[in-house]
Structures are given as structure tokens and as C-alpha cells.
Amino acid sequence: MSRSDAGSQGARLRAGEPPDVLVLGTGQAGLCAAVAAAQRGASVLVLEKLAFPGGSTSMSSGxxxxxxxxxxxxxxxxxxxxxxxxxxxxxxxxxxxxxxxxxxxxxxxxxxxxxxxxxxxxxxxxxxxxxxxxxxxxxDPSRMIDTLLRRAEELGVSVEFGIRAVQLLVEAEAVVGVLCEISGAMVEVRASSVVLATGGFSRNLELLERFVPHMVNAIHGGAVGSEGDGLLMGWKAGADFRDTPYVKGTFGIYPHDDPRESGTGILAVYKGAVAVNFSGRRFVDESLPYKALGDACLAQEGHLAWQVFDQQTMDRDDPDVHIYWFSGRLATGLLETADTLEELADKIGVPADELIRTVEGYN
Structure with missing residues (x-):
């Protein structure tokens, strides 16, 4: 694995023999592809545009x-x-x-x-x-990424960080490699096969507006590198997008970038919490799949919701499952707490009478 300077990276890629398999991306998909190919005797090169591995896999609930x-x-x-x-x-x-x-x-x-x-x-x-x-x-998703990286290295896979692939190289209607950018310099990397494992495009507002406008008001989570690079490269090479109407937002994500929150969010609704909007009203059946909950949340004013729960739900905390690790969020101050519903309503900015009516009706 290499995080060396751009000059030596470029020289190494130019001088090296073209790999059998070139993988773009170091999330679970990319690393699994790399390991599987190496196990079958292929020479493998993996390129990651960021300085660290994992992508959205590392931010997932695992x-x-x-x-x-x-x-x-x-x-x-x-x-x-x-x-x-x-x-x-x-x-x-x-x-x-x-x-x-x-x-x-x-x-x-x-x-x-x-x-x-x-x-x-x-x-x-x-x-x-x-x-x-x-x-x-x-x-543990981060531990899984570390495990896959280590196994890839043991199998002789080369992994280079800080290299952005910008274009597929196509000759005679076949993909023969990629054009990469290394500190402003363009380098061709040839390969017998190319695997696009670059993730989604949740961090690319232009693509969201064009292909999934119903998601523009969603929280744009996912890895910082989720800009649709591979999708755009494939599109420019003649492929097409499909199934975009079925792209759904995940309910329970913390709405602000915060170093205390890894990006998984919590789903206290599956342990007894009630989901309320900014009017203090329950708006959905909380047992629905989290993507359906996301749709319902996006339809609310402000496109956000609160998960309101009591000590009984808090006691169902599970530190081994990030979406149920309530105590961890409490310890870092990400949960609002109160002794009464009136106090909680004041803290989260919803009408107290509606919140009380909602919770009493739910119970």
C-alpha cells in the first residue's frame, strides 16, 4: 500500500506492467473485488482518490x-x-x-x-x-476494511491513495484502462479489466438535481468522496443510468456534519421511539423499512424529524450495533434529554401540547 508523493506515484504507474485488474475504490466492494481477483492469480492494482480507505462502507452501520x-x-x-x-x-x-x-x-x-x-x-x-x-x-465496518486491506496486501495487491481516475480509456469499444490525475498531471493506467467500485453520488448536488431531484432536500451523507466519479466515467463511455427513481434516503441520520457522529445515525424507532415532525405530531408507522421512513420524513416540513423515546427504549441500547448505540450518543451530547415532555418540547422546538398528545396517543 502506498501513500507516497505524487511524483513517485506517477513514475511507478508509468513504469509498471499493466495489471490484469484495475479496481477504482477502496470500499467493501472494491477491496472484495481486488482480493477475489488476486486469489485467482490476477495481478491487481487498486486506486483510491482520497488519502484513506473505506469510503461509505466505513460510515455504514455494518x-x-x-x-x-x-x-x-x-x-x-x-x-x-x-x-x-x-x-x-x-x-x-x-x-x-x-x-x-x-x-x-x-x-x-x-x-x-x-x-x-x-x-x-x-x-x-x-x-x-x-x-x-x-x-x-x-x-465493525472500519475493522472489516482494515482486514480486507491487509489480506489484499498479503496477496500482492498494489493500493495507491490520492489518485483520481477521471476517464475510462476506450479502444475498439473495449475499456483498456483509465486516465488518472496525480497533482495536476495526467497519467494513463492500462489494464486488462477495470472494476468501477467508486460508490454513489450523494455529495454531488448537480447529479442529485439531475437524476434524483426527490433527494435534493435529503441530508447529503455518505463519504466525502461520493461524487459519482465512476458513474460519470461510465456514462461518458456510453453506459447509462438506471433505477434512479428508486434511490431512497435513509432515516435516522444526524442532520449536521459533526465529528462526534460517524454517519450511521440511529434507529431508535425500531426499539420503541416515536417519530414526530416539527409540529410535534407522529407522521408514520415506525415499523416500516428505514427507506420508507426516509420518504415519509422528506415529506414533512423542513424534511427533518425527531425520534422521541423514554428510558425503556434507552435500556435497549446495543453498543455493538451503531444504529442502536444510544448510550454512545448520550455520552457525546448528541441526544437531547429532559425530565418532562414539556421540557423536551421546549428544547427541540415543537408545540408542547401536540407532543404530549402524540406521545400519550402512541402509548
Whole structure:
């Protein structure tokens, strides 16, 4: 892995033999692609435009849906790929591409075992919204990235940081590499195959306005590098965008950039909290999938909401699952606390009478 100066990076990339596989991005997708290719004997080069790895993976809650795992068996949970498929299709309300769902369900258990063999560990298993059994497996996302990076290095994968890919090189209708920018200088990096694993575009307002205008008022989270680089490169090379109407916002994200919050947010609504708008009113069934909750929240005035909960919900705190780590947010001052609903209403700026009526009605 290299974080060396731009001059030596450029010289090294120019002088080196073209790799069999060039991967753009060091999130989970990119690093998994790199490791898998290296395990099959390919020479692999990974480029990351930022100075550090992880992308949005490092900011995620670290939850993955698997069926038939060791952790489930140990807990006496009976699950199957067929049950997982049925739950996904039900959540998708008939809009899913069933061929993609089938691939996911067929390969998910093999992928889980492969990741565990690489050293990724899973802890708490719980039932997320839309799951008929507990199958959300938690892991520390930053630790997972470190594990994948270490394994990639052991397999001889070269990883270069601080290099932005700006254009796919296309010859005779085939992608043969990428054009990269290193401190203002353009360098061609050739490869037999190119993997675009650059993430989304939540940090690119222009793309949001063009392709998902319904998300412009959402909180623009995700990694700082989520600017749609790979999507734009593919688009310019002749590919197209699809499924953009189905891009959804995730409920529960902290609305301000703050060093105390990693970006995962909390979902206290799944542990007993009530979601209220700035009128102090409940506006949604909190048991819905978090993307549906996000849609409902965006429809509220100000496009924000509060999750209001009591000590009973607080006691359901789970430090091993970031979205349920309420005590951690309390310790860093990210939670507003009060002894009465009247006091809380004053703190969060909602009408006290409406908040009291909402909570009493919810209980």
C-alpha cells in the first residue's frame, strides 16, 4: 500500500506492467473485488482518490443480511435463501429485478463464508424491518476494511491513495484502462479489466438535481468522496443510468456534519421511539423499512424529524450495533434529554401540547 508523493506515484504507474485488474475504490466492494481477483492469480492494482480507505462502507452501520449462518444456527434461528428472497420481494413491493434478487440470495451464504475466511467477524444478529427472522449480522465496518486491506496486501495487491481516475480509456469499444490525475498531471493506467467500485453520488448536488431531484432536500451523507466519479466515467463511455427513481434516503441520520457522529445515525424507532415532525405530531408507522421512513420524513416540513423515546427504549441500547448505540450518543451530547415532555418540547422546538398528545396517543 502506498501513500507516497505524487511524483513517485506517477513514475511507478508509468513504469509498471499493466495489471490484469484495475479496481477504482477502496470500499467493501472494491477491496472484495481486488482480493477475489488476486486469489485467482490476477495481478491487481487498486486506486483510491482520497488519502484513506473505506469510503461509505466505513460510515455504514455494518449490517449485512445473510440466511443460514453459523451465528443464526447457534441462536436456534431457522432461515433459508428462500425466506430471504421472499422478504426482499415483499419489501420491494413488486418492483425488484428478480434476476438480481436471485443472484444475491444464491451467493449470499458463500460470500459470508468467504468473508469470514478472510478474517471478517460478525457479532450480534437481529431482525431488521421487513425481515421475517433475525438475519441482520453486525460487524465493525472500519475493522472489516482494515482486514480486507491487509489480506489484499498479503496477496500482492498494489493500493495507491490520492489518485483520481477521471476517464475510462476506450479502444475498439473495449475499456483498456483509465486516465488518472496525480497533482495536476495526467497519467494513463492500462489494464486488462477495470472494476468501477467508486460508490454513489450523494455529495454531488448537480447529479442529485439531475437524476434524483426527490433527494435534493435529503441530508447529503455518505463519504466525502461520493461524487459519482465512476458513474460519470461510465456514462461518458456510453453506459447509462438506471433505477434512479428508486434511490431512497435513509432515516435516522444526524442532520449536521459533526465529528462526534460517524454517519450511521440511529434507529431508535425500531426499539420503541416515536417519530414526530416539527409540529410535534407522529407522521408514520415506525415499523416500516428505514427507506420508507426516509420518504415519509422528506415529506414533512423542513424534511427533518425527531425520534422521541423514554428510558425503556434507552435500556435497549446495543453498543455493538451503531444504529442502536444510544448510550454512545448520550455520552457525546448528541441526544437531547429532559425530565418532562414539556421540557423536551421546549428544547427541540415543537408545540408542547401536540407532543404530549402524540406521545400519550402512541402509548
Amino acid at each position: 449490517l449485512s443480511a445473510y440466511a443460514g449462518t453459523d451465528e443464526q444456527v447457534a441462536l436456534g434461528i431457522h432461515d433459508s435463501a428462500e425466506s430471504l428472497r421472499a422478504d426482499i420481494l415483499a419489501t420491494g413491493q413488486g418492483r425488484c429485478d428478480e434476476s438480481l434478487v436471485d443472484v444475491y440470495c444464491r451467493e449470499q451464504l458463500t460470500t459470508y463464508r468467504w468473508l469470514k475466511d478472510l478474517g471478517v467477524t460478525y457479532g450480534h444478529v437481529h431482525a431488521g424491518s421487513g425481515q421475517s427472522v433475525a438475519r441482520s449480522h453486525s460487524t
